[in-house]
Amino acid sequence: MVPTPLTTPELEHKASELRRLLVEVAHRTGGAYLAQALSGIDLMTALHYRFARCDPGDPDRPDRDRFLLSPGHYALALYVILADRGYFDPDLLWTFKDNGSPLELATHRGTVPGVEVSGGSLGQVLSLGVGMALHARMRGRDHRVFVVMSDGEQDEGQVWEAAAAAAHFGLSNLTAVVDCNGFQVDGPTSEVMNMEPMGDKYRAFGWDVRECDGNHMSAVVDALEELSAKGGDRPGMLVGRTVRGKGVSYMEGSRDFHYARIDADMKDRALDEMFEGDTDTV
Amino acid sequence: MARSHLLLGTTATVQGPYREALIRLGEARGDVVVLGADLGNSTEIDGFRARFPERFFNVGAAEQNEVDVAVGMALEGAVPFVHSFGVFLTRRAYEQVCVQVAMHEANVKLVGVIPGLTSRLGPTHQAIEDLSLMRTLPGMTVIDPADATEIAQLVPALADHQGPVYVRMMRREVPALFDPRTYRFAVGKAVSLADGPDVTVISCGVMLANALEATRELADRGIGASLVHVSTLKPLDEKTILESARRTGAVVTAENHLVVGGLGSAVAEVLSSRSPMPLEPVGLDDTFAVPGTPEYLFDRYGLTSRHIVDAAIRAVGRKPEP
Incomplete structure (x- = not known):
């Protein structure tokens, strides 16, 4: 059974819960790509709990919407969502990246239900989404394909091959989200490889583009509602302007923390901030 | 023959x-x-x-x-x-x-x-x-x-x-080399096309035509060649290859490809671990090729029937004395 989509206040509350869980898992398992997960968690929460028709009790049902995570480094953000939604035993989270654990540091298809594709090598998953959306249309199926990308992986040329193809084939059943947190491995994207203006690039490629604060839940929901309702024959793109490490002040805007190891003190500081910030959202 | x-x-x-x-x-x-x-x-x-x-x-x-x-x-x-x-x-x-x-x-x-x-x-x-x-x-x-x-x-x-x-x-x-009335392609299956006693020629792809010609030229020189055609390089039909190689005691591989990493390497991997014997690979030898007609290039880079014949003679010459 597909769960009831969450309302905007419920989504805000859910994203706060998941943020705390991300910090706990990153702390207890020795480290994670935490700052990226914190930047993207609002966008991913909105998509998974409201827009994508996913069925945790029947994760492979043919009529499900496809939720594809492209940057495999965001794995932990997807794992906490899937665990929370009942795709697998939440206790598995504490085995994150242990030898032999299905919860690998980067997402890999076939490890746990709900992980549809492998994303460790950047810039490939939009192409997979194009293939899935073309197949759905060819077979007359009405499920949708959602692709979550990062801004760093927009450097890869293949992303733009896929962007051209999605528009060329008129894939209105494909919606992509870019988590634009402004950072890539070697530093700010503006210094390493500037791909802005991101929205204009996708517009020029023929996409129907919305841009908003990607850490502001009601703005995200409104933008995705517009893209869902738009009809037409263009693929949809939400450029989400986010803050890397959102919710943890010492991470926000920092050049450090591409990979974050969180000691007990850092964890407590992070959780204290999150509880303070969360008091008015429930 | x-x-x-x-x-x-x-x-x-x-x-x-x-x-x-x-x-x-x-x-x-x-x-x-x-x-x-x-x-x-x-x-x-x-x-x-x-x-x-x-x-x-x-x-x-x-x-x-x-x-x-x-x-x-x-x-x-x-x-x-x-x-x-x-x-x-x-x-x-x-x-x-x-x-x-x-x-x-x-x-x-x-x-x-x-x-x-x-x-x-x-x-x-x-x-x-x-x-x-x-x-x-x-x-x-x-x-x-x-x-x-x-x-x-x-x-x-x-x-x-x-x-x-x-x-x-x-x-x-x-x-059109194979007779569609009798030939049956199967993934992973090599076919034995001649069973001479002196040397085994193993071909893939278009090199079958040259390998067939080479076996005729070898016969004219009194060398009896076996011929195994390997259209599936992986998984390799080790059984068919080893059966012929062990019977002849010397092998030539022929491929329209570098001798590194293709058929020659695949056969060498099998022979070296299962049945070591002289092996002479025919193919491009660690070089890119110039533009040209296939006929010109096959001659220039050593992929013709004559090159297979020469390799077979070398392989036979390397067989240990009985």
Whole structure:
């Protein structure tokens, strides 16, 4: 059974819960790509709990919407969502990246239900989404394909091959989200490889583009509602302007923390901030 | 030398056997989809396109995207046949083939057209290391057919074969060597075409024609050659190869490809661990080739029947004294 989509206040509350869980898992398992997960968690929460028709009790049902995570480094953000939604035993989270654990540091298809594709090598998953959306249309199926990308992986040329193809084939059943947190491995994207203006690039490629604060839940929901309702024959793109490490002040805007190891003190500081910030959202 | 009943023994050719085979496959199977990369006529998928436009997708000259779009379809249950020149599918899209096709054992058939030195466009278009690149990928099936009969038979066989395949494809006027009434292509099966006692010639792809000629020339010189044709380089039919090699005690491999990583290497891997013996590889020797006609290039780079004969004489000469 597909769960009831969450309302905007419920989504805000859910994203706060998941943020705390991300910090706990990153702390207890020795480290994670935490700052990226914190930047993207609002966008991913909105998509998974409201827009994508996913069925945790029947994760492979043919009529499900496809939720594809492209940057495999965001794995932990997807794992906490899937665990929370009942795709697998939440206790598995504490085995994150242990030898032999299905919860690998980067997402890999076939490890746990709900992980549809492998994303460790950047810039490939939009192409997979194009293939899935073309197949759905060819077979007359009405499920949708959602692709979550990062801004760093927009450097890869293949992303733009896929962007051209999605528009060329008129894939209105494909919606992509870019988590634009402004950072890539070697530093700010503006210094390493500037791909802005991101929205204009996708517009020029023929996409129907919305841009908003990607850490502001009601703005995200409104933008995705517009893209869902738009009809037409263009693929949809939400450029989400986010803050890397959102919710943890010492991470926000920092050049450090591409990979974050969180000691007990850092964890407590992070959780204290999150509880303070969360008091008015429930 | 007795001619195998599997061979036609003529110089017949067939025009565009792949184009016809793909159309017939489309008629037989609704789950087959065809992807192209701006080389519709050049890769002989235009017939399928005209007949089944709803199952044909031209993604433009963008092979990396092409391969991953095909994987997306395969994960949904389609059987994609993916086309470009062999160089572009293997060199340009190697990581996509590795990470999304091979790693997921995706049911994708990669069809690389114009094998080895048969391209006229020079080294950018001569797939001379494609077999090597594909053979090294875990779980990848690699096929280099010899003629129109194999092409006609392997197309439906590939659709029935679950898992990733790379196949070299010849186009336009293709020799017809095997007798379609008696020959039966099977994935992973080599065929024994002659059983002389002195040396075993092992061929793949278009080199079968030269290998056949070489066995005749060797017979004229009093050297009895066995001939094994290996159209599936991976998984390799070790049983058929070892049976013939052990009987003759010396081996020549012949491939339209670098001698590194392709048939010569595959056979060497088997022989060195299971039955060490003299092995002389025929193929490109650690070099790119210049542009030219196939006839010119095969002569210049040592891939003719004469080169196979010379290699066989060397191999026989290296056999230990009885």
